[in-house]
Amino acid sequence: MIKIMLEHLGNLHQIRRSFRQDQYLFHRDDRVKSMFLIETGTAQLIRHHPNGSAVVLQRAIPDSILAEASLFTPKYHCDAIATSPVVARLISRTAMQQLFYTSHDFAKAWAVHLAGEVRDARLRAEILTLKTVAERLDAWLADNGHLPEKGSWKAIAQEIGTSPEALYREIARRK
Amino acid sequence: MIKIMLEHLGNLHQIRRSFRQDQYLFHRDDRVKSMFLIETGTAQLIRHHPNGSAVVLQRAIPDSILAEASLFTPKYHCDAIATSPVVARLISRTAMQQLFYTSHDFAKAWAVHLAGEVRDARLRAEILTLKTVAERLDAWLADNGHLPEKGSWKAIAQEIGTSPEALYREIARRK
DNA sequence: CGTCCGCTTGACTCAGATCAAACTTGGTGG
DNA sequence: CCACCAAGTTTGATCTGAGTCAAGCGGACG
Numbered sequence: 001m002i003k004i005m006l007e008h009l010g011n012l013h014q015i016r017r018s019f020r021q022d023q024y025l026f027h028r029d030d031r032v033k034s035m036f037l038i039e040t041g042t043a044q045l046i047r048h049h050p051n052g053s054a055v056v057l058q059r060a061i062p063d064s065i066l067a068e069a070s071l072f073t074p075k076y077h078c079d080a081i082a083t084s085p086v087v088a089r090l091i092s093r094t095a096m097q098q099l100f101y102t103s104h105d106f107a108k109a110w111a112v113h114l115a116g117e118v119r120d121a122r123l124r125a126e127i128l129t130l131k132t133v134a135e136r137l138d139a140w141l142a143d144n145g146h147l148p149e150k151g152s153w154k155a156i157a158q159e160i161g162t163s164p165e166a167l168y169r170e171i172a173r174r175k
Numbered sequence: 176m177i178k179i180m181l182e183h184l185g186n187l188h189q190i191r192r193s194f195r196q197d198q199y200l201f202h203r204d205d206r207v208k209s210m211f212l213i214e215t216g217t218a219q220l221i222r223h224h225p226n227g228s229a230v231v232l233q234r235a236i237p238d239s240i241l242a243e244a245s246l247f248t249p250k251y252h253c254d255a256i257a258t259s260p261v262v263a264r265l266i267s268r269t270a271m272q273q274l275f276y277t278s279h280d281f282a283k284a285w286a287v288h289l290a291g292e293v294r295d296a297r298l299r300a301e302i303l304t305l306k307t308v309a310e311r312l313d314a315w316l317a318d319n320g321h322l323p324e325k326g327s328w329k330a331i332a333q334e335i336g337t338s339p340e341a342l343y344r345e346i347a348r349r350k
Numbered sequence: 351c352g353t354c355c356g357c358t359t360g361a362c363t364c365a366g367a368t369c370a371a372a373c374t375t376g377g378t379g380g
Numbered sequence: 381c382c383a384c385c386a387a388g389t390t391t392g393a394t395c396t397g398a399g400t401c402a403a404g405c406g407g408a409c410g
Contacts, residue, residue, distance in 0.1 A: 049317040112247050
């Protein structure tokens with residue numbers, strides 16, 4: 001989240017709500033009344049399909065906004081579920097729309113934020129089209145600079161779409 | 176591209192330019208003077224890396240806007256190259272910014288457009304994390320409804336990140 | 351009629367998923 | 381302080397899906 005957005009949002013009417021793990025934040029076809037700003041915990045946007053399978057559309061971590069598209073959509077078109085205990089700020093959708101229309105700063109910040117999300121998602125998609133773990137790790141490193149401390153390698157494996165073991169082996173192969 | 180955006184853009188100062196295949200539309204660190212609306216042909220946004228590799232950030236087809244992020248960025252942070260002969264409309268960036276600030280309709284359309292791009296890119300990324308061709312095809316079908324006519328299956332293979340042969344075999348396995 | 355392109359099918363090979371077991375590390379509680 | 385547990389990491393062995401190369405098919409089009 002961008003600082004200027006948070007500053008603007010601080011002035012809007014909002015409430016804080018907690019969700020247990022596996023609790024739904026909202027369901028598909030619910031009317032959109034609030035925007036969700038995750039403060040702690042993680043949540044997922046999930047699209048369910050008739051055949052029973054589900055696809056994850058977004059993984060929201062602290063300081064990210066869930067379902068940015070819902071700002072201008074009357075109903076949600078997917079479900080949101082807490083993947084860990086979550087505390088979220090619920091911000092009135094109409095107030096936020098009003099802010100978008102009246103504050104050039106906020107509108108610009110919102111557009112910049114969305115453009116950044118587009119870039120990130122596209123980059124991730126392109127990394128995932130690479131065939132080998134070595135290529136994916138190279139592309140990830142090219143964008144992130146360096147490997148983080150141990151402890152979080154598993155998350156990177158998830159992000160670049162490989163098994164943890166495959167990533168550990170590739171890292172070991174390089175020193 | 177959304178109709179309302181095209182209507183608004185029609186009133187802005189713009190010129191039409193052609194690019195040969197493999198010609199660059201712009202380079203990294205160029206000052207952003209215009210937004211590119213592709214009319215015919217295809218172009219790619221590419222990030223080059225010191226180690227020689229390159230990652231594709233966006234594939235732009237007719238009626239799509241190249242590098243949406245550049246509307247509020249002074250310099251490009253990647254290269255754009257024509258992957259086929261391209262005709263593009265170049266729209267003044269400052270005029271488009273002005274339009275964004277003065278027209279609520281346009282600002283909203285821009286935000287809706289970006290949110291859609293976020294959704295599409297995230298969906299594609301999630302499809303690419305699935306391991307088998309069968310799962311990827313299922314997820315693609317769940318979002319697109321049905322297979323198109325022959326002739327374009329190869330493009331789908333590219334989209335879901337598999338070899339054409341693997342996709343053909345999966346399709347054959349299903350009838 | 352020949353060429354191109356997408357589709358089809360076969361055979362081979364291999365990167366990585368998976369399962370399994372051991373070892374680090376940090377934190378918790380007795 | 382130590383036993384114990386949970387996560388992440390390391391390493392080994394096995395198996396399989398799909399990438400690749402290759403050869404043939406069929407329709408579109410000049």
